[in-house]
Amino acid sequence: MPQNIRFVEIAVAGGGPAGLCAALEAAAAGARVVLIDRNEKPGGQLVKQTHRFFGSRAHHASERGVNIAREIAGAAAAHPNIEVMSAATVFGFYEDGVLGVEQAGRIFYLKPSRVIVATGAAEKSLAFPNNDLPGIYGAGAVQTMVNVYGVLPCRRVLMVGAGNIGVIVSYQLLQAGVAVAAIVEAAPRIGAYWVHAAKVRRAGVPIYTGHTVKRAYGERELAGAIIWQLDENGQPVPGTEKDFAVDTICLSVGLSPLVELLAQAGCRLVYAPQLGGHVPVRNAELETSMPGVYVAGDAAGVEEASAAMVEGALAGLHAARGLGYVQPDFESRRAALQQQLHSLRSGPAGEKIRAGLAQVLAG
Amino acid sequence: MLATDGIPTAADLAAKMPSPERLAKGPVVMAECFQRIPCDPCMHTCKQGAILPFQDINDTPVVNHDRCNGCGLCIARCPGLALFVLDYTYSDTEALVKIPYEFLPLPAPGQTVAGVNRSGEAVCTARVVKVTAGEKMDHTAVIWLAVPRTMAMEVRHCRIPERGESIG
Numbered sequence: 001m002p003q004n005i006r007f008v009e010i011a012v013a014g015g016g017p018a019g020l021c022a023a024l025e026a027a028a029a030g031a032r033v034v035l036i037d038r039n040e041k042p043g044g045q046l047v048k049q050t051h052r053f054f055g056s057r058a059h060h061a062s063e064r065g066v067n068i069a070r071e072i073a074g075a076a077a078a079h080p081n082i083e084v085m086s087a088a089t090v091f092g093f094y095e096d097g098v099l100g101v102e103q104a105g106r107i108f109y110l111k112p113s114r115v116i117v118a119t120g121a122a123e124k125s126l127a128f129p130n131n132d133l134p135g136i137y138g139a140g141a142v143q144t145m146v147n148v149y150g151v152l153p154c155r156r157v158l159m160v161g162a163g164n165i166g167v168i169v170s171y172q173l174l175q176a177g178v179a180v181a182a183i184v185e186a187a188p189r190i191g192a193y194w195v196h197a198a199k200v201r202r203a204g205v206p207i208y209t210g211h212t213v214k215r216a217y218g219e220r221e222l223a224g225a226i227i228w229q230l231d232e233n234g235q236p237v238p239g240t241e242k243d244f245a246v247d248t249i250c251l252s253v254g255l256s257p258l259v260e261l262l263a264q265a266g267c268r269l270v271y272a273p274q275l276g277g278h279v280p281v282r283n284a285e286l287e288t289s290m291p292g293v294y295v296a297g298d299a300a301g302v303e304e305a306s307a308a309m310v311e312g313a314l315a316g317l318h319a320a321r322g323l324g325y326v327q328p329d330f331e332s333r334r335a336a337l338q339q340q341l342h343s344l345r346s347g348p349a350g351e352k353i354r355a356g357l358a359q360v361l362a363g
Numbered sequence: 364m365l366a367t368d369g370i371p372t373a374a375d376l377a378a379k380m381p382s383p384e385r386l387a388k389g390p391v392v393m394a395e396c397f398q399r400i401p402c403d404p405c406m407h408t409c410k411q412g413a414i415l416p417f418q419d420i421n422d423t424p425v426v427n428h429d430r431c432n433g434c435g436l437c438i439a440r441c442p443g444l445a446l447f448v449l450d451y452t453y454s455d456t457e458a459l460v461k462i463p464y465e466f467l468p469l470p471a472p473g474q475t476v477a478g479v480n481r482s483g484e485a486v487c488t489a490r491v492v493k494v495t496a497g498e499k500m501d502h503t504a505v506i507w508l509a510v511p512r513t514m515a516m517e518v519r520h521c522r523i524p525e526r527g528e529s530i531g
Contacts, residue, residue, distance in 0.1 A: 052442035052503070054402035056420050062404035062440050064501065175466055194365040194398045195443025201369030202520040204483035209367045306401070347399045347421030 003109055008034045010319050011099055011112035013090040013261060016044020017305045018297025018312035019118035020072045025316030026116075027081035029325040033316075034110065035082055036101060038089045042076065043069030044120060045140070046305060048147040050175075051168055054193070055306035058340055065305065066147075072309075090119075093264040097292070114292050114319040117262050118312055121255035121276060121298035126160060129215035135222030139169040139252035146176045154248035158225050159183040162207055164304075166252030167192035170200050173250075180205045181244045184227050186212045186234070193349070214241060216249060225249055255302045265293050274356030275301030281362050284338070286315035289362070294319050301360070303345075303353050310341045365397055370481050376516070381428040381449070390433020390450035390459070394424040395519075396443060408440040438463050439503040449515050458515035459492060464506045469494050470523055477530040478510050478518035487514045488530050489521055 010026050012019045015037025023035045041047065049065025060068045076082045085103060092100035099110045123138035125131070139159065145151040157178055159170045162185035170180045183200065188210050190197045197207060214226040214236065229240035256277045259269060267280040267288040279301050280288040287294050296315040297308035314337045317327070327333055345353050364372050381391045392413070394405065399421040406414045406424060413431035414424045435448045438461060450459035460478075470476050470491045478489035489508040496504035510518045524530055 054400060054442050056401070056403050057407060061402060062408075062442050067501070189366045190369060193400050193443065194369065195396060195400075195441075195445045197365065197369035198371065198395070198481065199444050202479060202481050202483050204479070204522075206483075207367075207369050304401075343420045344401045346419065347401055349398075349400045349421070 005098060005109045005111050008032065008110050008112045009323055010034070010114045010116065010316075011036065011110050012116045012118060012316075013099070014044065014118035014120055014297070014299070015039070015042030015073070015076075015084065015086075016118060016120050016297060016308065017046055017068070017072070018120075018299075018308040018315075019044070019116065020076050021309040021312035022116045022118055022294075022296055022316035022319070023076050023082050024072065024079065025313040026320040026325070027076075027079045027316075029317065029320035029327045031081065031320040031323055031325040033082045034085060034112070035076060036085045036088045036090050038087065040087050042073045042084060042086060048140075048143050049168075049305070050147050050172055053306060054304070055344065056340070059306035059309060059344070061306075090261060093261045095266075114294065114322055115265070116294040116296060116312075116315050116319055117265075117299055118295070118297045118308075118315075119258040119261060119299045121257050121302050123251065124254040124256055126213065126251050126253045128213045130218070131216060133216055133218050133222045134220070135218070135247055136216060136249045136251065139165055139250040142248070142250050143169045143172060146178075147172060152176060152178065154178055156181055156246045157248045157250055158227075158244050158246045159250045159252060160213055161185060161252030161254070162187075162197065162209065163191035163252060163254070164193060164196060166250070167196040167200055169250060169252060170205055171196065171203070174200070174203050174205070181246050182227075183207045184211045184213065185209045186230060208242075211242075212236065213249070222247060222249060255298060257299050257302060259299055262288060262293070262295060262299065265290050267293055267295075270360055272301065272356040272359045274352040275303075275360070279356075279360055281360050283362055285318035286311060287318065292322065301353065301356055307341060307344045307353075310337055310344065313337050314341070371395060371397060380516070381426075385428045386449060386451050389452045390435070390448050390461075391428050391431050392426060392433065392435070392437060393447050393449055394426050394445065395447065396423045396441075396445045399423060402442060404440045404442065405437045405446060408437045410434070410436065435461050435505055438505050439500040444503070447519060451512060451515065453509060456512065457509045458512045460489075460508045460510055460515055460518050462506050462508065462519060462521065464504045464521070465502060468523070469496060469504050470506060470521065474523070475530075476508070476521040476523055478508060478514055479520040479522050480517045481519050483520070485522065485530050486517050487511055489518060491521075
C-alpha cells in the first residue's frame with residue numbers, strides 16, 4: 001500500500017522534560033522540530049509533580065513540576081519552529097530511518113534527518129503472593145489519578161519503596177487526604193532525599209527500612225498486607241511480621257528505561273542496573289551508536305527530571321548542529337549545559353548515576 | 364536516624380542549632396538540611412547573605428546566624444521544607460516556631476492545634492499566631508506557632524485536631 005512519507009528535520013519522540021527541552025534548544029538554533037507525545041498534553045511526568053524541584057535556578061529549582069511543565073510546554077507550543085503532535089504515538093523505527101506514528105486512529109510516516117528519543121521510563125513491579133489483587137498499583141499511576149485527574153482511588157495506603165517517588169507520592173497522598181499506613185523499603189537505607197523522608201515522617205508516616213511485603217490478602221480486592229523484616233543477607237526473618245489493613249498498595253520499586261524505539265533503530269544497548277536497565281551507548285553529545293539518533297532523559301538512564309531537562313537541551317543543541325544549525329554562542333552554551341549536568345551529578349546523590357554512565361559513555 | 368527512619372538524631376540537630384546567645388537575641392533560622400543533594404534555592408533567596416555562598420550545588424547550607432534576621436523568606440522557598448525560624452523572645456513562657464505547611468485546610472490565626480515533633484507525635488498544644496500564604500509562596504504557607512519554650516526545639520509540624528480529640 002503506498003504511503004506518504006513526510007520529511008522533517010528533527011523528530012523528538014516524547015514530550016516530557018527531556019523531549020521538550022530538546023525541542024526548545026534545537027528550535028532556538030533554527031532547526032524545525034516535530035515533537036510527538038502520546039499524552040493529551042505534553043509535559044510527561046512533570047504534569048503530576050506538585051512538589052517543588054531541587055537543583056539550581058537554571059533547572060527551575062524551587063518551582064513545582066506542574067508549573068515547569070506549563071512553562072516549557074507553553075514555550076514549545078508557541079515556538080514557530082516547533083510542531084507539537086499530541087495524543088500521538090511513535091510505534092516503529094524502520095531500517096531506513098522512517099518513524100511510524102499513530103494519532104487518533106490515523107497512521108502516518110515521518111522521515112526525520114535527526115531523531116531524539118526521549119521516551120522516558122516505565123514503573124517496575126514486585127513479585128509477592130496476591131500481587132494481582134485489585135487495589136495494587138504502581139505509585140505513579142496513583143499519582144496520576146490523584147494529581148492530574150482529581151480521582152481518589154484509595155483511603156489507606158501501604159507504600160512499597162522509599163526512593164524519591166515512593167516518599168513524594170506518600171506526601172502527596174497525605175495532602176489529598178489519604179492515610180498512609182507506612183512506607184516499606186527492602187534496602188537498609190532510605191533512597192529518597194532525606195528532606196523528603198523527614199517531611200513524611202513528621203506528618204506521621206513510619207518508614208520501615210529492611211522490610212518487604214510477605215503477602216497481600218483480600219477476597220475480591222485488597223484488604224491488607226503483611227510485611228516482614230529482612231536480615232543482612234536479604235532473607236526474611238520469620239516472626240517479624242506486621243499486618244496493615246489497607247485498601248491500596250502502591251509499588252514504587254524503580255523504573256525501567258523505555259528503549260524499544262532505540263532497539264528497533266539498531267542502537268547498541270548495554271545493561272546498566274544503576275541506570276534502571278538496558279540503555280543505549282552514547283557519546284557526550286547524547287548521540288547513540290546509530291548516527292543521527294540521540295537519546296535524552298530517563299530513556300538514557302533513570303535520574304531526576306532536572307538532569308533530564310539539561311540532557312534534552314544538550315541533545316537538541318547537537319542534533320541541530322548536525323544539520324548545520326549552529327547557535328552563535330554554541331561553545332559557551334554547550335559548556336554551560338555540560339557544567340550544569342556535571343554539578344547535578346557531582347554529589348553523593350549522583351554516585352550511582354556516575355557509575356552507570358561510566359559503562360555507557362563512548363567516544 | 365535519617366537514613367533509616369527519616370528522623371534526625373540529636374547529634375544531627377546539634378550541628379545545625381544556632382547558639383544559645385543568638386537564640387536569646389531574636390528570630391533566627393535553623394536549617395535542618397543534613398544531606399548533600401544538588402539544591403541551592405535557600406542561598407539565592409536569603410537577602411541578608413546569612414546563608415553563605417555555596418562552593419558546589421551539593422553543599423548543605425551554612426548559616427551565619429548573626430547575619431540572619433529571622434525574616435523567614437527562605438522557609439517557603441526550600442524544596443525540602445527543611446528550614447524553620449525560631450524566636451525565643453516571643454514571650455516569657457512561649458517561643459515562636461515558624462514552619463512550612465502544605466496541607467489544607469490551613470489552620471486559622473488563634474486556633475489551637477497539635478504541635479507535632481519530627482517523629483510525627485503530638486507533643487504539646489500550639490497556638491496559631493499567624494498564617495502567611497501569599498501568591499508568591501505558591502501553596503507553601505508559613506505558620507507561626509506559639510509553643511511552650513521547652514518545645515521550640517521539638518515542634519516542626521502541626522496538625523488540626525479531629526473533632527473531640529484532646530491534645531497533650
